[in-house]
Amino acid sequence: MFNTRHRPRLVVIFLTIVTASFFIATASASSGDRHPLYQKCLQNCITTQCAPSSPAKTLSPMLRLFRWTCRDDCSYQCTHQVTSALLQHPDPHERVHHQYHGKWPFWRVWGMQEPASVLFSLGNFWVHWNGWRKVRRRVNDSIAVKWWMMALAVVQMNTWFWSAVFHTRDTPFTEKMDYFSATLTITFTVHYTLLRLFNLFPYPPQRPSTPRARYLLSLTFVVLYVAHISYLLSTPRFDYGWNILFNTSLGAIHLSLWSIFSLRFSVKLPFPLALIPTPYPPLDPLQISPKPRYSKMSAVLVLATTAAMSFELFDFPPFARILDAHSLWHAATIGIARGWYEFMIRDASMLEAARMTYDPTGVGRMADKMASEAKASATLGGSRQFVEHHR
Numbered sequence: 001m002f003n004t005r006h007r008p009r010l011v012v013i014f015l016t017i018v019t020a021s022f023f024i025a026t027a028s029a030s031s032g033d034r035h036p037l038y039q040k041c042l043q044n045c046i047t048t049q050c051a052p053s054s055p056a057k058t059l060s061p062m063l064r065l066f067r068w069t070c071r072d073d074c075s076y077q078c079t080h081q082v083t084s085a086l087l088q089h090p091d092p093h094e095r096v097h098h099q100y101h102g103k104w105p106f107w108r109v110w111g112m113q114e115p116a117s118v119l120f121s122l123g124n125f126w127v128h129w130n131g132w133r134k135v136r137r138r139v140n141d142s143i144a145v146k147w148w149m150m151a152l153a154v155v156q157m158n159t160w161f162w163s164a165v166f167h168t169r170d171t172p173f174t175e176k177m178d179y180f181s182a183t184l185t186i187t188f189t190v191h192y193t194l195l196r197l198f199n200l201f202p203y204p205p206q207r208p209s210t211p212r213a214r215y216l217l218s219l220t221f222v223v224l225y226v227a228h229i230s231y232l233l234s235t236p237r238f239d240y241g242w243n244i245l246f247n248t249s250l251g252a253i254h255l256s257l258w259s260i261f262s263l264r265f266s267v268k269l270p271f272p273l274a275l276i277p278t279p280y281p282p283l284d285p286l287q288i289s290p291k292p293r294y295s296k297m298s299a300v301l302v303l304a305t306t307a308a309m310s311f312e313l314f315d316f317p318p319f320a321r322i323l324d325a326h327s328l329w330h331a332a333t334i335g336i337a338r339g340w341y342e343f344m345i346r347d348a349s350m351l352e353a354a355r356m357t358y359d360p361t362g363v364g365r366m367a368d369k370m371a372s373e374a375k376a377s378a379t380l381g382g383s384r385q386f387v388e389h390h391r
């Protein structure tokens with residue numbers, strides 16, 4: 001859809017809009033809780049139901065399990081009462097969907113605040129769990145990048161676990177765990193991408209041991225992550241602006257690197273981009289024939305991720321008080337993550353095929369053959385030693 005020449009400019013525009021929309025969303029986040037109807041309802045509810053002298057309000061076991069208090073429940077009830085009243089208001093100017101305490105009004109389910117986002121977070125968790133199992137079964141142990149792919153899946157499972165917890169119940173603790181885990185995922189993903197694209201792992205027979213640059217790269221990313229989290233924990237108010245800038249910057253690096261990876265199969269890149277090692281050394285990507293079927297997939301996936309992120313820009317009131325833009329962004333990443341595992345497994349097969357053959361006219365076919373055989377043997381629950389068959 002977009003011309004490659006315009007892509008860097010589009011990324012900058014996209015990042016600017018994301019950052020700006022975040023500040024706008026934050027500034028107008030609480031119009032509902034300042035509304036006189038809401039204030040009156042809340043005060044009345046707390047005085048009649050939560051005061052020590054009033055008869056104790058009974059919360060269901062599920063609400064108590066998710067630590068809802070009497071005040072929280074009053075706020076929830078008033079949010080929906082006021083929303084319903086305003087949406088039926090005779091004056092059309094008053095028929096406005098407001099946010100309350102920075103959130104849209106959602107119907108809760110079994111005490112879960114944002115059930116759609118919880119469901120889609122668990123969907124993402126399942127995809128990464130499934131991805132971890134696929135990598136373990138279908139990628140040969142001799143491919144060093146396999147262990148990083150499995151670690152990446154674990155990091156992402158942790159992120160989606162905390163996302164499900166945060167959307168179940170928003171507290172300062174669950175919010176931090178969600179944000180810090182999401183940052184860990186994007187940091188680890190960029191680390192994986194650099195490690196993969198610069199081939200910073202053992203690559204026998206050319207390089208039997210781990211290069212020193214890998215340790216330096218890992219140390220840099222550990223320091224970067226620790227410094228970022230330390231800063232966020234050291235400020236009296238959580239610096240949302242800096243956090244989103246940090247994450248979107250890493251996201252832009254990720255987008256650029258995988259786009260470069262895909263471009264290498266069709267164009268000769270200029271200096272300094274040409275300094276990035278070729279995808280499958282020692283082969284020249286322009287000479288590989290047939291082109292690997294997944295050579296364009298990484299660019300398609302990063303663009304799909306960017307497109308899905310646009311749900312965050314078009315923040316709209318939840319449909320039927322259930323589905324909002326944020327939950328749709330979580331729904332979109334389920335399909336994208338599935339695509340990433342297919343790509344990473346094919347990529348690992350290509351790497352192994354390139355290592356075994358120096359013939360650029362056979363490597364694409366060999367990688368496809370290896371990937372389909374690995375899939376077949378994994379489906380049958382069979383051998384992980386499929387590569388040995390080709391030696």
Ligand SMILES: [Zn+2]
Nearest residue numbers: 117163326330
């Ligand atoms: Zn979320």
